[in-house]
Amino acid sequence: MxxxxxxxxxxxxxxxxxxxxxxxxxxxxxxxxxxxxxxxxxxxxxxxxxxxxxxxxxxxxxxxxxxxxxxxxxxxxxxxxxxxxxDSAREWRYVLRVLVVGDGRTLKCVLNLSRSGSDLFLMVLLAYIRLGHKYKIEDVYRRSLKALKGVLKPRWSFSARPRLLPSYALCVVNIARLTGEPSLLPYAMLLCSRGVSPAFTGYIVHSDGKKEDLNEEDDTRCIQATRKLVLLTLSAITEVVLPPMTCKEGRKCQKMMDTLARTLLPTVMNPMSPGPMDPMLWSVVRSEEFRLAQKMLCASCWDQLSFFRVRKQREEVWNMLPSLFDISSDEEYKANH
Incomplete structure (x- = not known):
């Protein structure tokens, strides 16, 4: 009518x-x-x-x-x-492709590719969530939100690394605030912290030329978390490299661990030459020092270092992120992850 x-x-x-x-x-x-x-x-x-x-x-x-x-x-x-x-014509184009096709093939394709960490399809996914929420296009919204939570799901494997670029992470933060989904916030805000991502600019320019900024309140939270991120990084590295090793190889493995400690700890403790903060140990485990440790440590010590110690620290840091960024609904965050 x-x-x-x-x-x-x-x-x-x-x-x-x-x-x-x-x-x-x-x-x-x-x-x-x-x-x-x-x-x-x-x-x-x-x-x-x-x-x-x-x-x-x-x-x-x-x-x-x-x-x-x-x-x-x-x-x-x-x-x-x-x-x-x-609204954005770019985002409506993404959504209308799903609605016009009508059989879900386009949506299914985007959901699968976004789970692989594809930046392009992640932006399509965020458009589905934004417009799906605003106009109550429930199936598109529900399935896309579930897929996004899958992208942000923690991965504890030794080789795990960030699955979002910081510029895309700010879009996730904004979407989380729009939709009232606090479980999306901690991981994305970690990547928006300049201590962790020094090249982060606080905004992204989309393919249509439109600029999107990280909202001011969360940008402030990310800046205020810098000191805590330094301490978290120092604590995580310390707990990984300082405890003594006990194995059949004896002094050989312990000597390698002492070398790791002497090399890694000063880079975090020296305020005159700070590098990116790495509380989740994403960069640390890909360093030359860790590659050397993999060659020099016995199998038992390497498993203890790469699987048990690194995993334990990642889990502990992950559970601290809500309080680190002053995010409410801490229980919902843990339940969703």
Missing amino acids: IPDDPITCIPDEFPPERRDAELWIEDGTLVLAVEDTAFRVYKGLLKIHSPVFKDMLALPTSLLPAGVTVGTTVVDGEKCTVVRLP
Whole structure:
């Protein structure tokens, strides 16, 4: 039903250069005008997937959400409903690909590729979550959020490393605040900390040229956590390299551990030449010193170092992240991870 007080649009409002090349269906009954792009789709399709859209198409103009207008226009000689949205055309393109295909193949493909750590598909995943949450496109939102939690799930293996670039991590932080999902925050905020990621700029420029900043409150939290990250890194390395080794090889393995301690600890303790903080030991275990230790230690000592000690420290640091960044809902965080 078209509202009682529609906005009448001029017939040539959507010339070919504004029409999306992929998502302009010639017999579509609704035009979504987002930024400078127009998508023509089926009205009934959006109403089925989104109760928010169903309501918006029935509401008078005075009750529409901020930034949204609904009216009518003439497209290629046919009367058509037009909805203007204050969102990103790039993100709507991602979502409409799923809704128009309709069989879930596009969504399934993105979910699988995002789990592999692909940055491009992670951004598509975040678009699904943002618009799925805003417009209550429940299936897209629910499955995408589950996939994102899978990307952020801790991995304790010796070779584990970050699965997000810091610039993408800030998008995760913003999404977590938008959706009220605190379990997404600690890992992403760790990567947004300049002590851990010195090259982090606090913003990202998306493929459409739009700039997204880390919200000010969480940026402050990340900065304030710097001193604690130094102490956590020092504690983690100390607990890994200082306890004595006892094995059949005796002094040989202990000598190697002493070398590790003499090499690694000064880099953290020296305030004049600080490197990136590494409380999760991502970089430490890939260092030349650890590669040498793998060659020099006996099998038993190497297992103790690489599996038991490193894993234990990663688990302890992981469980400290909520308090480190002053994040509430600590119990929910642990339950989700």
